[in-house]
Amino acid sequence: QVQLVESGGGLVQAGGSLRLSCAASIRSFSSRIMGWFRQAPGKEREFVAAVSWSGGNTDYGDFVKGRFTISRDNAKNTVTLQMNSLKLEDTGVYYCAATVGGRTWPTPSYEYRYWGQGTQVTVSS
Numbered sequence: 001q002v003q004l005v006e007s008g009g010g011l012v013q014a015g016g017s018l019r020l021s022c023a024a025s026i027r028s029f030s031s032r033i034m035g036w037f038r039q040a041p042g043k044e045r046e047f048v049a050a051v052s053w054s055g056g057n058t059d060y061g062d063f064v065k066g067r068f069t070i071s072r073d074n075a076k077n078t079v080t081l082q083m084n085s086l087k088l089e090d091t092g093v094y095y096c097a098a099t100v101g102g103r104t105w106p107t108p109s110y111e112y113r114y115w116g117q118g119t120q121v122t123v124s125s
Contacts, residue, residue: 009119022096030074031101040092093118
C-alpha cells in the first residue's frame with residue numbers, strides 16, 4: 001500500500017519561510033521521481049518542484065525563481081521542500097507526489113501516479 005504523508009504546512013507572513021516534508025511508505029522509493037504540486041482556491045493544480053532518483057537533479061516551476069529548494073533522503077524515504085521568501089500567491093494546498101519507477105528525467109506531470117492528501121500553506125500580509 002502506498003502512502004505519502006505531508007507535514008509542515010501552516011500560516012506564515014509574507015517574506016517568511018516554511019519547510020514541508022513528505023514521508024513516503026512506498027516500495028522502491030529511490031527509483032521514483034518525487035515532486036511537489038500545489039493548488040490554490042479556484043485554480044488548477046500546478047507543478048512546484050521535482051527531484052530525481054538520487055537527488056542529483058532538480059526542477060522547479062517558473063514562479064519559484066530561486067525561493068524554494070527540494071531535496072530527498074532515500075535512507076529515510078522522505079522529500080523536503082524548503083520555501084523561503086513566501087508570497088501571498090504561494091497560498092494553497094501542497095501535495096507530495098511520486099512516479100512509478102523507471103521514468104525519464106525530467107518527467108511530465110501526468111507521470112505522477114501517487115499523491116498525498118496535501119498540507120495547507122497560507123501566506124498572510
